[in-house]
Amino acid sequence: MEIKDIKKVACVGAGVIGYSFAVNFALKGLEVGLYDINEEALNLAKERVNTSLQLLIKNGIINDEESEQIKKRIIYTTSMEEALKDALFIQESGPEHYDIKHQMVTEMEKYVSSEAIIASSTSGLLITEIAKVAKHPERFVGGHPYNPPHLIPLVEITKGEKTTEENVLLAKEFYQSVGKEPVVLNKEALGFICNRLQMALYREVCELVMRGVCSIEDADKAVTFGPGIRWGIMGPSLIFQLGGGKGGVDGIMHHLHDSITLWLNDMADWKEFPEEFAKIARDGVEEAMKNRPKEIGNDDASLAAYRDDMLVAILKLHGKL
Ligand SMILES: NC(=O)c1ccc[n+]([C@@H]2O[C@H](COP(=O)([O-])OP(=O)(O)OC[C@H]3O[C@@H](n4cnc5c(N)ncnc54)[C@H](O)[C@@H]3O)[C@@H](O)[C@H]2O)c1
Numbered sequence: 001m002e003i004k005d006i007k008k009v010a011c012v013g014a015g016v017i018g019y020s021f022a023v024n025f026a027l028k029g030l031e032v033g034l035y036d037i038n039e040e041a042l043n044l045a046k047e048r049v050n051t052s053l054q055l056l057i058k059n060g061i062i063n064d065e066e067s068e069q070i071k072k073r074i075i076y077t078t079s080m081e082e083a084l085k086d087a088l089f090i091q092e093s094g095p096e097h098y099d100i101k102h103q104m105v106t107e108m109e110k111y112v113s114s115e116a117i118i119a120s121s122t123s124g125l126l127i128t129e130i131a132k133v134a135k136h137p138e139r140f141v142g143g144h145p146y147n148p149p150h151l152i153p154l155v156e157i158t159k160g161e162k163t164t165e166e167n168v169l170l171a172k173e174f175y176q177s178v179g180k181e182p183v184v185l186n187k188e189a190l191g192f193i194c195n196r197l198q199m200a201l202y203r204e205v206c207e208l209v210m211r212g213v214c215s216i217e218d219a220d221k222a223v224t225f226g227p228g229i230r231w232g233i234m235g236p237s238l239i240f241q242l243g244g245g246k247g248g249v250d251g252i253m254h255h256l257h258d259s260i261t262l263w264l265n266d267m268a269d270w271k272e273f274p275e276e277f278a279k280i281a282r283d284g285v286e287e288a289m290k291n292r293p294k295e296i297g298n299d300d301a302s303l304a305a306y307r308d309d310m311l312v313a314i315l316k317l318h319g320k321l
Helices: 014-027 039-056 066-071 081-085 098-111 129-135 165-177 196-212 216-225 227-231 236-243 245-255 257-266 276-289 300-317
Strands: 008-012 031-035 075-079 089-092 117-120 140-145 154-159 180-184
Touching: 008 014, 008 081, 014 031, 014 039, 014 089, 014 276, 031 039, 031 081, 039 066, 039 075, 039 154, 039 300, 066 075, 075 081, 081 098, 089 098, 098 117, 098 129, 117 165, 129 140, 140 165, 154 165, 154 236, 165 180, 196 276, 216 227, 216 276, 236 245, 245 257
Parallel strands: 008 031, 008 089, 031 075, 089 117, 117 140, 154 180
Antiparallel strands: 140 154
């Protein structure tokens, strides 16, 4: 199979991730079979597709006519057979439990084309384990998106013990063809790359707040207007390359070595979030919301709308929309 042969994709599971992948694929001109187990889930998915397309219209990414074309490319169905018919790439986004993923694998293999690749959106389950009930485990990869996948370009590709290199490469090429930025993990790792990075940072947020060094609101402000604004442009190693002056990134490691060692020794290294932190984080978020003007989001809905408008602006700068 070649990537140009893929004209139709199936999205199996039409929840938060599945509907959003469907928007991504249809936006790039592919037909999409969007499957879920009941009509109710599909109706919600349709509403979410419409809302996402409205956001893209509002931001000048597509016009009304294009939006109508995109809608027509998505077939909503409770028939696995119909969803998978002629699809050469399957994005599975069902619930995060091995037993349900196994049922889905068995069901998908009844109808899937013999050439198709099956990618799981799983946030942390092992592909080896998901594909253990498969007749063709070699065609299974992990294709872990970041929410919402129709806006965030990253997909972390993982492989199981039996996944072939050829299928990993095809998955990578496919994701590139629909505007994603795939990163292939050389070996399986819990939490992949980005969830580990996010949790390393958030552990330190917790540590600073619990020690009384700063509030949740100020930790967020520090990230948003400090390193976060730079990370939206390039990764931490390239940022340190510039921060190291002539010495570059290794210059930083040498030059600040003694100081960095003191910080590292003082930083959190515990393995479980303290139980009381959940409430502290919730109260801190509520306080931060109160202090924000409506235009930049001060409840969940307005915050999500602000996030998506800003994401679109940044993605345009990156040439990704
Ligand atoms: N939500 C996130 O931020 C996020 C980010 C990255 C990856 N993921 C992963 O994506 C996957 C889906 O997560 P979600 O947030 O979209 O969950 P969700 O609960 O919103 O959606 C899951 C959908 O699967 C459907 N479903 C249940 N049983 C099914 C079956 N047997 N066959 C087909 N569909 C079935 C449900 O009806 C539901 O619509 C999970 O593996 C999750 O770990 C989620």
